[in-house]
Amino acid sequence: MNIKVCKFGGSSVKDSFQIEKVLNIVKEDKKRRVIVVSAPGRDERYNEKITDHLLNLATQGNHFYEQKISITAKQSSNVIIEKFEKLCDNLNIEKKTLLEDLKKDLNNKTLKEDKRDAFFLSRGEHYNAKIISAFFKKSNLNAQLKLPEDFKFILSENYCDGKIKKETYKNIEKNFTFENDEIYVVPGFYGVTNSDEIAVMSRGGSDLTGGEIAYALDADMYENWTDTNGVYEVDPRIIDDANVIPRLTFKEIRLLSSKGFNVFHFNAMLNCKKSKIPINIRNTNNPSHKGTMILDERVPMEDLVGIAKLDNMASIHIQKNMLGDEIGFTAELLKIFGEYNVNTYHYPTDKDDIAILVDQEDLKGKINNLRRQIEKRLQTNQITVTYHLSIITLVGIGLKENAFALVDAINALKNNNISFEMLDMSPSKVSFHIGVTQNIADAALRTLYEKLIKS
Numbered sequence: 001m002n003i004k005v006c007k008f009g010g011s012s013v014k015d016s017f018q019i020e021k022v023l024n025i026v027k028e029d030k031k032r033r034v035i036v037v038s039a040p041g042r043d044e045r046y047n048e049k050i051t052d053h054l055l056n057l058a059t060q061g062n063h064f065y066e067q068k069i070s071i072t073a074k075q076s077s078n079v080i081i082e083k084f085e086k087l088c089d090n091l092n093i094e095k096k097t098l099l100e101d102l103k104k105d106l107n108n109k110t111l112k113e114d115k116r117d118a119f120f121l122s123r124g125e126h127y128n129a130k131i132i133s134a135f136f137k138k139s140n141l142n143a144q145l146k147l148p149e150d151f152k153f154i155l156s157e158n159y160c161d162g163k164i165k166k167e168t169y170k171n172i173e174k175n176f177t178f179e180n181d182e183i184y185v186v187p188g189f190y191g192v193t194n195s196d197e198i199a200v201m202s203r204g205g206s207d208l209t210g211g212e213i214a215y216a217l218d219a220d221m222y223e224n225w226t227d228t229n230g231v232y233e234v235d236p237r238i239i240d241d242a243n244v245i246p247r248l249t250f251k252e253i254r255l256l257s258s259k260g261f262n263v264f265h266f267n268a269m270l271n272c273k274k275s276k277i278p279i280n281i282r283n284t285n286n287p288s289h290k291g292t293m294i295l296d297e298r299v300p301m302e303d304l305v306g307i308a309k310l311d312n313m314a315s316i317h318i319q320k321n322m323l324g325d326e327i328g329f330t331a332e333l334l335k336i337f338g339e340y341n342v343n344t345y346h347y348p349t350d351k352d353d354i355a356i357l358v359d360q361e362d363l364k365g366k367i368n369n370l371r372r373q374i375e376k377r378l379q380t381n382q383i384t385v386t387y388h389l390s391i392i393t394l395v396g397i398g399l400k401e402n403a404f405a406l407v408d409a410i411n412a413l414k415n416n417n418i419s420f421e422m423l424d425m426s427p428s429k430v431s432f433h434i435g436v437t438q439n440i441a442d443a444a445l446r447t448l449y450e451k452l453i454k455s
């Protein structure tokens with residue numbers, strides 16, 4: 001279809017000033033016909049995203065308490081209401097019914113546990129899309145609100161980590177007909193289960209909504225608008241003199257975003273890749289910049305294209321004599337991690353050892369039971385857990401032809417007296433991982449960036 005699907009992230013829709021920029025971007029190109037919006041992100045006044053306030057309210061203050069931030073549920077409720085009221089006032093949108101509905105939703109007492117969390121989490125996108133579509137209409141765009149509960153964006157019943165169901169693609173095709181040249185405004189991040197209950201995808205999930213709609217409509221392009229000029233070679237919050245990468249392959253963005261580049265959800269490209277729909281990461285605050293184009297293929301002009309870093313990793317090192325000879329050992333071990341809902345990143349292995357690298361946050365409240373299960377079911381000799389590790393991932397399709405870049409990386413670390421804990425090359429040969437202790441991870445990242453990309 002000759003259209004572009006555009007997703008505007010939380011930073012692009014955090015206040016009325018940003019939403020006016022979004023309007024101008026949409027007006028500039030007639031192909032921008034599906035506009036997926038997030039909940040308001042952090043603003044100058046509040047350091048936390050509206051989605052986090054919603055979760056804090058759902059969990060009666062527990063969400064921020066866990067992060068050692070002291071914001072009560074009541075305070076979160078006030079922030080949410082104030083945010084949406086201000087948006088309506090500044091954009092001159094009728095607010096009475098919207099605020100009544102919002103307050104009713106925020107007082108919901110019937111839903112419990114993860115169904116309650118999911119419902120509250122979804123409200124940021126829900127009300128923001130209502131406001132943005134009303135504002136577009138008022139600004140003479142032929143905008144139409146498309147709610148996931150109406151056109152049936154169907155998710156599985158893992159309420160806070162829902163996965164898209166196949167029938168959704170047909171539902172989108174059927175409902176997004178553009179009969180009267182409409183511009184559809186869609187809240188991202190949430191959907192409904194087959195029994196019409198609200199479910200959300202994983203955090204950052206509005207990127208997924210955009211990718212799935214682009215795929216269902218076979219769009220010409222998926223534009224993902226954020227607050228940076230594109231994807232930088234390294235996280236610009238750590239290294240401020242890095243450049244924007246003009247072109248990346250689907251494979252490269254997937255590796256980089258799953259290993260720390262949180263500019264784009266790592267699953268959002270999967271279906272675009274299938275249909276070869278280009279993804280363009282753009283800056284709402286600088287729309288004349290071309291951004292980063294994500295494509296199926298590019299000419300590799302360099303070995304390495306980007307370096308990502310994941311902090312707060314833990315290594316669970318398991319020792320058992322001859323475990324490498326035990327058929328099914330690794331499968332059973334990974335099954336145990338699965339049962340505790342702990343995502344596993346890497347598992348370097350040897351004859352008598354295996355280490356599983358995980359996000360240490362995932363181990364909270366689980367590590368003791370997890371360890372006991374492993375000991376009981378696999379009769380291990382010793383388990384050692386090391387916390388506060390960082391994984392640095394070097395990515396580039398050019399690495400396939402030049403694995404010696406790995407030697408340059410190790411030499412650069414050696415010359416700067418930076419030691420490492422782990423080294424691992426991926427089977428695809430387009431990435432390798434270096435594990436370091438977290439206190440030296442930023443220095444290691446800078447050293448690798450300067451030696452392997454900047455020079």
Ligand SMILES: Nc1ncnc2c1ncn2[C@@H]1O[C@H](COP(=O)(O)OP(=O)(O)O)[C@@H](O)[C@H]1O
Nearest residue numbers: 009010011226227228231232234235261262263
């Ligand atoms: N390599 C990178 N390139 C660009 N941005 C990055 C990178 N790594 C991390 N980021 C961060 O991702 C942020 C954008 O993602 P996010 O906050 O989710 O945006 P949005 O509000 O648009 O959804 C940037 O502001 C930047 O701080």
Ligand SMILES: N[C@@H](CC(=O)OP(=O)(O)O)C(=O)O
Nearest residue numbers: 009010038051203204205206
């Ligand atoms: N608002 C949701 C979904 C999302 O995609 O947000 P953002 O576009 O701000 O990353 C979240 O915070 O997870």
